[in-house]
Amino acid sequence: MTISLKPRSDLTMTKPSILIDLIINIDQYYPIPQRICHFLGIEDIIALTKTSRILLMLYRSLLKTQWNINARLQRFFRDPVAFRNLQAQTGLLLNTVDAIKRDYSYAFSIQFDRETPVQLVDLTSIFFFDFFHRQASRYPGIYRSEIVVREGSNAEAILKYLEDQGYVRVHSNGRVTPSAHGDDVAVVNQTLLTQAATLHHPEIFVDEVTYSLITAQLKCLLFTRWGNFITWNKAYCVFPKHNVMKKESYLLQDPQSDENLLRSHLLQEDDVAPMALHWDYGYSWNERSADGYALTCPRRVGDRNSWIIELDTSGVSQPHGSFDAAVQLTGFRLKRMHNDEMSYYTMDLDILTSPSLRYTYSIALPCSNRDQFRFWRTLKNQLAAITFVQLKSLSVDERPSNWDVITQAPHDVYRLLREVGFEIPTRWLFYDDKVTEYLKRHVTRLGLDNRS
Structure with missing residues (x-):
């Protein structure tokens, strides 16, 4: 028997002729596809979208309805668009601990660059959109989120905005996150705000970092499963293949460093298996499987291994x-580290x-690529x-107060300016456009796009 997958053109129809109509005609039967998609697993969605070109449109439809970012943000902010404008202005990141867990009350998921939902990455990425999910097991009825923002005026603007939204500061504690890169990625303060009077008691953590939001986000990960965040215009899942598809979460810190912290987070993993090292880690590069290589090869946040x-x-x-x-x-x-008793991965990167x-x-x-070292040092x-x-x-x-010192060591100008707290004048020039163009050429020249 042949079943046509062509969507019905008669929108006045009240009774579907075939089961597929319930999903395709989302405007007509919205409550039904909403519940269907809620219970479908990632592998089911992939299989479904492969059946016909028509079903590829389901993704775009759900982005505007069931998985609408503004609707999700409305759990935390009265005016999501106003918040997202502030997000674009300050460059803050919205962070999520869990990329794939779906709670009992809401369908689906949250924590750069395709126009059509044809690629597999787009079709499956809908399931890491549970962003501000409710952690039903540990925090009943509470919505939680985390904001990462640069310290100073940006952090002050965010905190003021949240207080204007009715949030109250519960506590604020300075904490410096240990890092191989020192102040460049340190979290210098964390503030917890809540709306205790509202139904679901939303809570927001504001992490203030010194300079780099993205590198701070990566360096502070405890597990690969936490590598998910949202910018003003895109959502990212950095380790989707292992975290979502294979349901493996790799440890990114010394297993013996903080036993209580490690245990408390492992309890949240549910059906995701915690891992220390990939099974291939003992093999040479040429002998490793594609799966093992993809985990430890040089990566970029915007490469083909990420879901965007x-x-x-x-x-x-x-934003500017x-x-x-x-x-x-x-x-x-991910770089393999080891202590006296066991090995583990750590997030490795060099900051510019x-x-x-x-x-x-x-x-x-x-370590083996001298060309990259030379390129980076020259830049x-x-x-x-x-x-x-x-x-x-x-x-x-x-000029800065230590100008005489700078003239003696111009190569160290960045550190010397930070020592005196030099403020950039208004007529200062920035070279991000040139640097990003240079970096893109470098990535292409070394073939990193083909490997990642």
């Missing part, structure tokens, strides 16, 4: 500069930051020279 979903940006003003490119070009890799850049960039530097030296020239063009009164 475009959000509806209606009413949201685009090349913020999207800075996020997508952020490089990293400069007073002549609006945003911070990073790259994964494999840092060039930015140091640009910054020194810009400082020299300022009047004597505008």
Whole structure:
């Protein structure tokens, strides 16, 4: 028997002729596909979308209805569009602990660059959209979210906005997150705010970091499962193949460093198996499986191994500069570490930051690739020279107080400016466009796009 998958054109019809009509005609039978999609697993959605071209449109339909970002944000903010404009202005990240868990009350999931939902990455990415899910087992009836923002005026703007929304500060504690990169990725303060008087008691943690939001987000991960975040216009899942499809979450810290913290987070993993190392880690690079190589090869946040979903940006003003490119070009890799008794992975990256850049960039530097080291060192030296020239063009009164020291060590200008808290003047030039173009050419030249 042949069954036509062509959607019905008669919208006045009240009784579906075939089961597939219930999903295709989402406008007519919305409550039914809503419940169907709620109970479908990722593998079911993939199989369903492969059956016909018509079903590819289900993704776009659900983005505007069941998985609408503004509807999800409305659990926390009265005006989601106003919040997202503030997000674009300050560059803050929305963070989620769980990329795939679906609670008992809400269908689906949350925590850069495709136009059509044809690629597999788009079709499956709908399930990491549970963003502000309710953690029913540990926090009954409570919505939780985490915001990562740069310290200073941006953090002050976010905290003021939340208080205007009715949130009350519960506590604020300074905590410096241990990091191989020091102040560049340190979380210097965390504030908990809540709306205790509302039905679901939404809670928001605001993490203030020194400079780089993306690198702080990556370096502070305890598990690969937590590698999910939302910018002003896109949602990212950095380790979808292992976390979502294979249901494996790899540890990204010393297993013996904080037993209580580790245990408390493992209890939230449910059906996801905690892992220390991939089964292939003992093999040479040439002998490793594609799965094992994909986990530890040099990566970028915007590469083909990530799941990226475009959000509806209606009413949201685009931020200045090349913020999207800075996020997508952020490089990293999982590096094997070991203590006296066991091995584990850690997030490895090298940071590029400069007073002549609006945003911070990073790259994964494999020990065997001298070309990358040379490229990275040259780029840092060039930015140091640009910054020194810009400082020299300022009047004597505008220059930093330690100008004499800087003239003796111009290559170290970034650190010396931070020591005196130098504020960038209004007529300062930023070179993000040039740097992102340079980084893209470098990625193409080394074939990193083909490997990742």
